[in-house]
Amino acid sequence: MKCLIIAAGRGSRLWRKARCKPLAPILGVPLIERVIRSAVEAHIEEFFVVTGYRGEVVRPFLDDLARRCGIRLTHIVNDEWEQGNGISVLKAKEVLREPFLLLMGDHLVEPSILKGLTEYLPNDGEIVLAVDRNVRNGLVDLTDVTRVWTEDGQVRDIGKGLEPYNGFDTGIFLCSPSIFDALEEIRRETEGEIALSDAVRLLGARGKVRVFDIGDQFWVDIDSPEDVDKAERVLLKRLAAKGTDGPVARYLNRPFSIRLSRWLSRLPVTPNQLSVGVFLVSMVAAVLFFFPGYLPLLVGGVIAQTASILDGCDGEVARLKFQRTEYGGWLDAVLDRYADAFLLMGLTWHASENGAKGLPLIIGFLALIGSFMVSYTAHKHDALMKDFFSKGRAFRIGRDIRLFLIFLGALFNQPFLVLGVIAVVMNMETLRRIVICRRFA
């Protein structure tokens, strides 16, 4: 399916940091890029983008984006952008002769909405509008949003300031070419600006605008720098905890890492570079453990726990910036295993300070073995226990607990004790998994 995006307007308010509104960065990714990447995640590969105001700046960016995303992108230049967004849509009349997705260049939308909508087939001459029925949606600016009145799955009326209303126009449409005819009809009868919602109102009165209910999925209209801030907060909040997060990750690490990710997302670093950076931070802690005495142990422990917090950022930034890759996730896991192993090696060295081999060597090995085995068995175990985790009915013993124990061991100057605890906890957990997997297999 083809996708038309209108991004020709000037944007109503001041944009200080960006050269123009479509390029305004939201957590490091320009607004228009977020819109296009959401559509790409919904498996759309062919785009038509209408540019107008500052188009000479936006179009080279879009050409580069198309190359990076591997999509086809055609520019539609609208010099009459001051005549309203209806004109922007009309400019695409010649190139879109079958049903197409229509998006606003300044509305962030969840890809799942687009996936759901593109599975609809509009009847002849009909368009489908994605409607947000949650009229208490806190992200919506009631003075500016386009309201709709729907009955029997049809949009009956639409407009800013409409009363009564029972939903919001999300700016996401599945159009048939009948939208062009409606716009032409309005152009023949009207002087001045032509808004897309005028055409929707016309079709709605004829019973030709169906409703697609987006449920509680996320969309937000970005009109001002304040909206950017609001959108960033929502995107960050949606990161929150993953189902497989252990208790330390969930309640201690994530709250910090999400704040850090907001800042990191604005820097030109890739998630893989972050993974390597965090690994190097852990290595500093591991090296400190090799020095005798309490101070290096304490500082190492604090750095190890810091690395545990930072460890969430690579995945968070990847999710925030559409940079998730299978390799990235794998590399992060491999580097985490190395980091853990070196921390335990350092701790074992520290614990056997008297210079004698013996128990510390064995306990250290057992701690390392157990830790590795918990990671080694995680894939199968997590797959079996998926439902338990997502319902919060179980928590996962993993890296977050391991590093927090190391931190506590350093804090209380008990490296030997903490190695013992890690050895017991991790090997017992492995044994538990062997039993569980057997029962469910």
Place this chain on the structure above:
Amino acid sequence: MKCLIIAAGRGSRLWRKARCKPLAPILGVPLIERVIRSAVEAHIEEFFVVTGYRGEVVRPFLDDLARRCGIRLTHIVNDEWEQGNGISVLKAKEVLREPFLLLMGDHLVEPSILKGLTEYLPNDGEIVLAVDRNVRNGLVDLTDVTRVWTEDGQVRDIGKGLEPYNGFDTGIFLCSPSIFDALEEIRRETEGEIALSDAVRLLGARGKVRVFDIGDQFWVDIDSPEDVDKAERVLLKRLAAKGTDGPVARYLNRPFSIRLSRWLSRLPVTPNQLSVGVFLVSMVAAVLFFFPGYLPLLVGGVIAQTASILDGCDGEVARLKFQRTEYGGWLDAVLDRYADAFLLMGLTWHASENGAKGLPLIIGFLALIGSFMVSYTAHKHDALMKDFFSKGRAFRIGRDIRLFLIFLGALFNQPFLVLGVIAVVMNMETLRRIVICRRFA
């Protein structure tokens, strides 16, 4: 699809060990069970088995098998089994009114042949015969096999001693109920025994027997204890090396383990019990490493290499006896990791015999870390390199090499050196995989 199996005959020669031919064990699994399990692997769930000679012994076994395999199985009793195998087929006339798979109770067949054949749709009144075109097939007894003459994808003639011939009847048919009509027709005109091949000849003369070429897939007719021996050798040979076998596994371990598996398959032990047993053997080696001096080291090394050989048997027995489970493969991998870890721990202890911590501890840890990381990265790496392995264009660094190095280190009394070699080889291999996976990702 339903499956008819005829197992009513007496079997022409002496069966010493088994109470009757269908229950004769081939590598620990009764002949008739192998036939049924092959069909189950080809996704067949409903069976009709014709029993006659010694049926009172075979039928309880089949009832138990049906329960174990979760299939539906209906007995068809043929008291006239001495009247030829055509009568056995005819007994199923009333219950099989659509196309069905017809198998001989004494022919071992590869499940993939059945999968291929059941994808065929026989035309009206037609049957399909799986034909082995390899007339030099060494498994075939030329004096006893049923030969066929085929032209244009049709069986034109069939019979023992047929000349000329260009294929063998494998005893695997996709039948339509027309086979019953042909058998009835023969019964009306014939006195004495009625063979299935008489009906096939009749249909063949009418152009109603299509050929399904089995290529070089495996089948064998079991008529005598000598055939059992022959079949066992073939089944064992087909185990041979897996694509991901490293060089030590391929050239040293497999030849031994396959011989052992032949013997183990006849014992009432499950593959999971074997996995645990081999793990315990490794643990004996690991414990020996904790004792000072050359002798415990040497004995431990020999036991470790023996465990490496035995480690192939659980998977081999599972494949030989239709006992492969996902859990079994996973458990084996988990126990292997523990075994390796304890061997390396023992070796580290042995290497630091002077009582001082220091280099041995670090090298031991690095050896353990590298070994774990090679296992941890194996899944992704092997998936990417699958084609290379199957074409023999690469060999895999893994457990076989690790345990062989431990054996060599024990043999030459160089525990410290071998820990260093393992540390370097395994960590370099992990690094190589990180680079390779990045390139292919």
